[in-house]
Amino acid sequence: MQAVxxxxxxxxxxxxxxxxxxxxxxxxxxxxxxxxVALNNMDVWARSGPPGGRPVFPWGxxxxxxxxxxxxxxxxxxxxxxxxxxxxxxxxxVNSILSCGRCEFCVAGEQSMCAEYHIFGEHRPGGMAxxxxxxxxxxxxxxxxxxxxxxxxxxxxxxxxxxxxxxxxGLRAGxxxxxxxxxxxxxxxxxxIGRLAGARVFALVGTxxxxxxxxxxxxxxxxxxxxxxxxxxxxxxxxxxxHMVSDPVGAATWPxxxxxxxxxxxxxxxxxxxxxxxxxxxxxxxxxxxRIIGAPMGNVADFHTVMxxxxxxxxxxxxxxxxxxxxxxxxxxxxxxREHFGKIVLVP
Numbered sequence: 001m002q003a004v005x006x007x008x009x010x011x012x013x014x015x016x017x018x019x020x021x022x023x024x025x026x027x028x029x030x031x032x033x034x035x036x037v038a039l040n041n042m043d044v045w046a047r048s049g050p051p052g053g054r055p056v057f058p059w060g061x062x063x064x065x066x067x068x069x070x071x072x073x074x075x076x077x078x079x080x081x082x083x084x085x086x087x088x089x090x091x092x093x094v095n096s097i098l099s100c101g102r103c104e105f106c107v108a109g110e111q112s113m114c115a116e117y118h119i120f121g122e123h124r125p126g127g128m129a130x131x132x133x134x135x136x137x138x139x140x141x142x143x144x145x146x147x148x149x150x151x152x153x154x155x156x157x158x159x160x161x162x163x164x165x166x167x168x169x170g171l172r173a174g175x176x177x178x179x180x181x182x183x184x185x186x187x188x189x190x191x192x193i194g195r196l197a198g199a200r201v202f203a204l205v206g207t208x209x210x211x212x213x214x215x216x217x218x219x220x221x222x223x224x225x226x227x228x229x230x231x232x233x234x235x236x237x238x239x240x241x242x243h244m245v246s247d248p249v250g251a252a253t254w255p256x257x258x259x260x261x262x263x264x265x266x267x268x269x270x271x272x273x274x275x276x277x278x279x280x281x282x283x284x285x286x287x288x289x290x291r292i293i294g295a296p297m298g299n300v301a302d303f304h305t306v307m308x309x310x311x312x313x314x315x316x317x318x319x320x321x322x323x324x325x326x327x328x329x330x331x332x333x334x335x336x337x338r339e340h341f342g343k344i345v346l347v348p
Contacts, residue, residue: 002348003129004328007065009049012329023125023133025080030136032092036152036322037127038071039331039344040185041273042119047332051273062122070096070120071343072127072134073142073151083136091142093151094127094134095303096120112297119297128325130348140304143311150310153317153343156297157185158306161193163298164246164268173198175243178234178260180253182219183210183341186270188318190246191217196314202242204230204253206338213341217318231259241265251275258284266291318342 001022008014025031045051046068076090086092099106099114106114120126120138142151165171177194181187182203194201195218203214203221211221220237227233235241241262247253252274257267269292285292298306309315320340323331325348334340 001130002325003067004069004325005065005067006046009047009064011048012332015047015329015332017326017328020129022131025078025083025133027080027082028136029080029133030076030083030086030139031078031080032072032074032094032127032132032134032139033077034069034072034074034127034130034132034348035148036073037069037325037346037348038152038156038185039335039346040070040156041271042070042122043068043128044332044335048336067125067127067129067132068121069126069128069132070094070122071152071155071157072096072121072132073148074127074132076139077131079136080133085136086139086141090139091144091148092139093142093155093307094120095138095140095300096156097297097300097303098123098135098138109299109301111299128328128346130325140307146311149319149322149345149347150317151307153185153319153345154189154306154310154315155303157343158189158193158310158315158317159298159303160248160270160296161186161189161246162306163302164270164293164295165190165193165244166197167298167302168293168295169244169246169266169268171197171199171244175199176202176238176241176262178202178204178242178245178257179219180204180245180247180257181249181273182214182221183338184248184273185343186246186248188217188342189315191219192315192318194246195219196309199244202234202237210341229256231256234260238262244268246270248272249274251278254278255280258290261288261290263288264290266293268293268295270294270296320344322347324348 203219250272
C-alpha cells in the first residue's frame with residue numbers, strides 16, 4: 001500500500017509517499033480502507049519536529065518512522081478475530097480517543113482523563129495511508145449520503161470545540177463568545193457550535209480575507225492585522241467584554257484573550273499552538289472573577305454528539321481543500337503558511 005511515512009524531522013522535502021505492506025487486523029480490530037483523512041497540527045509537528053524547540057512533543061516522545069493521521073473515514077475491508085459489530089463494506093469514521101476502559105475516569109465516561117489516554121494517529125499508526133488498522137470499538141457508521149471527506153473533517157476538531165464550549169464551558173444562548181484562531185479546524189468548529197448554541201459569536205482571524213469568510217459563517221469578524229490589541233475592539237463591540245473566549249493558541253493571545261472577558265467570564269483552552277508559556281498578570285483573572293478551563297479533546301459522548309449533528313447536516317465542517325494523498329507536501333505547505341480556512345482533507 002501507499003503511505004506517508006515520516007522517517008525524520010525536517011522540511012517539506014522530507015515528506016514522501018512510500019510503498020509498504022498493508023497492516024493486518026489483530027483481535028478486536030478491523031482493517032480499514034481509508035477514503036479520507038484530515039490534516040492536523042500533530043501531522044505537521046511530527047514532520048517538522050517538536051514545536052517551540054522543545055526536546056519532546058506535547059504528548060511525549062514520537063517514535064519514527066511514523067504514519068500519522070488522526071481524522072479518518074473509510075470502508076471496512078477485513079474484520080479481525082473477535083470483532084463482530086462490523087463487516088466488510090461498512091462505511092465508518094474513526095473516533096481517535098484510545099483509553100484503558102477500566103479506570104475511574106473511563107467508567108465515568110471521561111476517556112480523555114485516563115492515565116493511559118492515547119490518540120489514534122499519534123501514539124499508534126494512523127490513516128495517512130491506503131489502509132489502517134483500528135480497534136473496532138473506535139468506529140462509528142457513516143449514514144449513506146454523507147461524504148467521507150465531510151466525516152473525516154469533523155472528529156478531532158469539532159469534538160474538541162464541543163467539549164470546550166458546551167460540555168466544559170456551559171455556553172448558553174444569549175451569551176457573547178470570542179473564538180480565537182477562528183480560521184483553524186477547532187476555530188471553525190467553535191464558530192458553528194457557538195452559533196448553534198444561540199451565542200453571539202466574534203471571530204478573531206489573521207487577515208481581512210479570512211474575516212470575510214468568518215462573517216459568511218454568521219460571526220462578527222475581528223482581523224488581528226487591524227486590531228493587534230483585539231481586546232479593545234471586543235470592548236468596543238460588546239461594552240463589557242465577552243462571556244467566553246475559546247483560545248487554542250496560547251502564549252501569543254492569552255493576555256488579550258483574558259482582557260476580552262467580562263467580569264465572571266471564562267476562557268476555555270485546548271491547545272498552545274502559539275506557545276505554552278504565556279506572560280500575563282494573574283490579578284486580571286482573580287480580581288475580575290474570571291475562570292480558565294482546560295478542555296482538551298473530548299470524551300466518547302462528545303464525539304457521538306458532534307458526529308450525529310454532522311450526519312444530520314446541522315453542523316457542516318468547513319473544508320478548505322481536498323487533495324490527493326500524493327500532494328501531502330502541498331497540504332503541509334498550506335497548513336504551515338496558515339493559508340487555510342477550515343480543514344485540509346487528503347484522499348488516498
